[in-house]
Amino acid sequence: MKTMRFTTAQALIKFLNQQYVEFDGKQEKFVKGIFTIFGHGNVLGLGQALEEDPGELEVYQGRNEQGMAHAAVAFGKQKHRKQIMACTSSVGPGAANMVTAAATASANNIPVLLLPGDTFATRQPDPVLQQIEHYHDLTVTTNDAFRAVSKYWDRVSRPEQLMTAMINAMRVLTDPADTGAVTIALPQDVQGEVYDFPEYFFKKRVHRIERRVPTASDLKDAVELIKGKKKPVIICGGGVRYSEAADSLKRFAEKFNIPFGETQAGKSAIESTHAYNLGGIGVTGNLAANLIAKEADLVIGVGTRYSDFTTASKQLFQNSEVDFLTINVSEYHAYKLDAVKIVADAKLALLALEIELEKTGYRSGYTHEIESAKDAWKAELNRLYQVRYKDEGFKPEVAGHLDEVLPEFYEKFGSCLTQTEVIGQVNQLIDEDAIIVGASGSLPGDLQRMWESRRPNTYHMEYGYSCMGYEISGALGVKIAEPDKEVYAMVGDGSYLMLHSELVTSIQEGKKINVLLFDNAAFGCINNLQMGNGMGSFGTEFRYRNPETGRLDGGLMKIDFAQSAAGYGVKTYKVNTLEELQGAIEDAKKQTVSTLIDIKVLPKTMTNGYESWWHVGIAGTSINPKIKEAYLNKENNLKKARKY
Numbered sequence: 001m002k003t004m005r006f007t008t009a010q011a012l013i014k015f016l017n018q019q020y021v022e023f024d025g026k027q028e029k030f031v032k033g034i035f036t037i038f039g040h041g042n043v044l045g046l047g048q049a050l051e052e053d054p055g056e057l058e059v060y061q062g063r064n065e066q067g068m069a070h071a072a073v074a075f076g077k078q079k080h081r082k083q084i085m086a087c088t089s090s091v092g093p094g095a096a097n098m099v100t101a102a103a104t105a106s107a108n109n110i111p112v113l114l115l116p117g118d119t120f121a122t123r124q125p126d127p128v129l130q131q132i133e134h135y136h137d138l139t140v141t142t143n144d145a146f147r148a149v150s151k152y153w154d155r156v157s158r159p160e161q162l163m164t165a166m167i168n169a170m171r172v173l174t175d176p177a178d179t180g181a182v183t184i185a186l187p188q189d190v191q192g193e194v195y196d197f198p199e200y201f202f203k204k205r206v207h208r209i210e211r212r213v214p215t216a217s218d219l220k221d222a223v224e225l226i227k228g229k230k231k232p233v234i235i236c237g238g239g240v241r242y243s244e245a246a247d248s249l250k251r252f253a254e255k256f257n258i259p260f261g262e263t264q265a266g267k268s269a270i271e272s273t274h275a276y277n278l279g280g281i282g283v284t285g286n287l288a289a290n291l292i293a294k295e296a297d298l299v300i301g302v303g304t305r306y307s308d309f310t311t312a313s314k315q316l317f318q319n320s321e322v323d324f325l326t327i328n329v330s331e332y333h334a335y336k337l338d339a340v341k342i343v344a345d346a347k348l349a350l351l352a353l354e355i356e357l358e359k360t361g362y363r364s365g366y367t368h369e370i371e372s373a374k375d376a377w378k379a380e381l382n383r384l385y386q387v388r389y390k391d392e393g394f395k396p397e398v399a400g401h402l403d404e405v406l407p408e409f410y411e412k413f414g415s416c417l418t419q420t421e422v423i424g425q426v427n428q429l430i431d432e433d434a435i436i437v438g439a440s441g442s443l444p445g446d447l448q449r450m451w452e453s454r455r456p457n458t459y460h461m462e463y464g465y466s467c468m469g470y471e472i473s474g475a476l477g478v479k480i481a482e483p484d485k486e487v488y489a490m491v492g493d494g495s496y497l498m499l500h501s502e503l504v505t506s507i508q509e510g511k512k513i514n515v516l517l518f519d520n521a522a523f524g525c526i527n528n529l530q531m532g533n534g535m536g537s538f539g540t541e542f543r544y545r546n547p548e549t550g551r552l553d554g555g556l557m558k559i560d561f562a563q564s565a566a567g568y569g570v571k572t573y574k575v576n577t578l579e580e581l582q583g584a585i586e587d588a589k590k591q592t593v594s595t596l597i598d599i600k601v602l603p604k605t606m607t608n609g610y611e612s613w614w615h616v617g618i619a620g621t622s623i624n625p626k627i628k629e630a631y632l633n634k635e636n637n638l639k640k641a642r643k644y
């Protein structure tokens with residue numbers, strides 16, 4: 001047996017360079033690059049290996065481990081899981097910082113390879129700097145925290161373990177039904193230990209991403225179910241994008257006269273103008289999709305996990321005859337809601353189902369309903385585009401909570417922009433093929449409802465974990481994936497403050513991203529949530545501590561985000577009017593460096609719900625009658641919801 005003498009870290013880098021995926025006959029390198037933040041836990045092992053011979057891996061320098069790992073997740077998502085980035089961190093806090101991003105990857109089923117440094121396998125110098133000593137179990141380290149958020153977890157305590165660890169890592173990363181974060185913990189001494197690896201470990205490996213074929217019996221059951229239904233609705237989930245099944249779904253919808261709603265992950269698989277595209281569905285869905293869903297007698301979920309946001313906590317579908325048909329490559333998701341299942345790749349399943357259903361001459365019973373629902377939403381959308389603060393009798397979309405704050409905000413910030421008019425303008429002004437990136441706050445709701453995707457795969461929303469701080473990191477990852485397109489991070493002030501460190505990395509790399517920062521001086525959506533359920537405004541507006549009350553009910557905090565980002569070398573703009581917004585977006589397009597547009601938007605001017613409900617934990621008893629009322633309301637809605 002021929003062997004090659006390498007350290008564990010050198011062998012790992014050599015191995016990663018030899019991994020390919022094949023999808024529909026097309027081969028591509030699987031690992032594009034690696035984000036690094038070096039510390040004592042990885043610099044002399046993995047760092048040395050990368051300095052000596054990175055192969056074709058592009059080596060990036062992150063700013064915050066969570067940020068860089070989120071950039072890697074966004075890269076994998078935008079690449080539809082056909083190519084990934086790896087991330088290496090030091091031991092202890094560097095590793096812990098990646099745990100959140102691992103969770104984001106696993107919640108969204110997006111592949112990412114995380115390589116945190118670990119404490120010494122030999123234990124000789126213990127406790128090393130940043131080691132937590134668990135007196136009851138010396139094998140437990142910070143990296144065990146990744147177990148709860150990874151789809152595969154391993155610790156390489158001897159160099160030869162690297163081989164089985166990495167083969168399993170690749171198995172999970174390339175499995176469409178079970179992909180997510182893969183964490184391989186690397187003790188710092190082991191990274192530098194030498195071993196004679198068999199040459200065959202480094203041979204080129206091609207991992208075929210198989211399209212699972214639907215079975216004849218699954219198809220038969222599905223056809224039987226559909227045949228008896230008059231008002232089916234399709235849910236277009238993220239699986240449609242990952243399986244590249246958009247054309248098949250379009251044809252299926254057209255042929256059988258079946259409308260479809262979009263989840264956050266599925267949105268922009270098909271352009272918004274398509275006659276059967278109802279737009280966003282669920283808690284953050286629009287009027288058209290939710291009206292049709294309410295009446296539907298069959299829900300056909302394609303590549304969806306049926307999250308609470310998609311099903312409005314299982315209360316959206318009110319037709320007493322409603323049944324579920326699920327097409328999903330994952331058996332786990334297919335089993336939900338007692339659905340009739342086709343456990344298969346979305347594209348193959350839709351193609352096969354089309355053939356079988358066509359034989360029956362099936363066509364749904366819709367006549368004018370799809371068009372009427374779309375027209376009603378179009379009229380509402382036009383109204384939202386034109387919500388102007390200065391109009392007489394102005395009432396914000398989320399009215400009756402903090403109406404008095406609007407004049408206060410206007411006076412202090414000098415802006416009378418509403419969030420819905422800004423979104424409308426941005427939608428018109430940016431290029432058709434530009435990609436928007438979002439994750440948290442009120443924007444995902446507004447965008448799922450209001451955003452018109454003109455080109456496929458231009459809507460990138462992380463709403464499996466809805467992790468604040470993803471937006472800017474994610475925009476960097478998307479830009480690395482699609483360098484020729486303009487990328488816009490759509491971010492609230494709260495989320496921007498939580499994490500925007502990779503904005504500096506975008507400057508360093510010359511990877512231009514555009515930040516559209518919606519500053520409403522609040523954790524706005526959470527303020528809506530608490531006040532909408534009977535609470536007061538508590539801990540969610542950005543106000544100074546008031547010495548008179550001792551509470552956070554002083555004046556609003558006005559932050560000059562543009563000025564802070566300018567210090568990084570970002571081209572910035574301050575926007576208080578629609579004219580300024582237009583000018584800023586046009587100018588930003590001409591820039592080669594990253595840009596940030598600091599947009600002051602009036603609180604409470606985001607969209608409100610349409611025909612939907614969200615099950616949230618409300619206090620069962622309180623001295624506040626409004627909370628009692630909210631609790632009763634919850635109980636009533638719960639009666640209308642499926643139990644599981």
Ligand SMILES: Cc1ncc(C[n+]2csc(CCOP(=O)(O)OP(=O)(O)O)c2C)c(N)n1
Nearest residue numbers: 441442466468492493494495522523524525
């Ligand atoms: C990491 C993380 N922490 C907490 C939350 C809970 N959370 C969701 S939205 C939100 C406030 C977002 O505020 P902002 O970004 O300003 O958006 P807005 O709702 O004001 O539009 C919070 C705290 C979260 N989603 N992610």
Ligand SMILES: O=C1C[C@@H](O)[C@H](O)[C@@H](O)C1=O
Nearest residue numbers: 439440441442444466525
């Ligand atoms: O708690 C939350 C409420 C949602 O409205 C928001 O979009 C999301 O970020 C979140 O975490």
Ligand SMILES: [Mg+2]
Nearest residue numbers: 492493522524
């Ligand atoms: Mg905010």
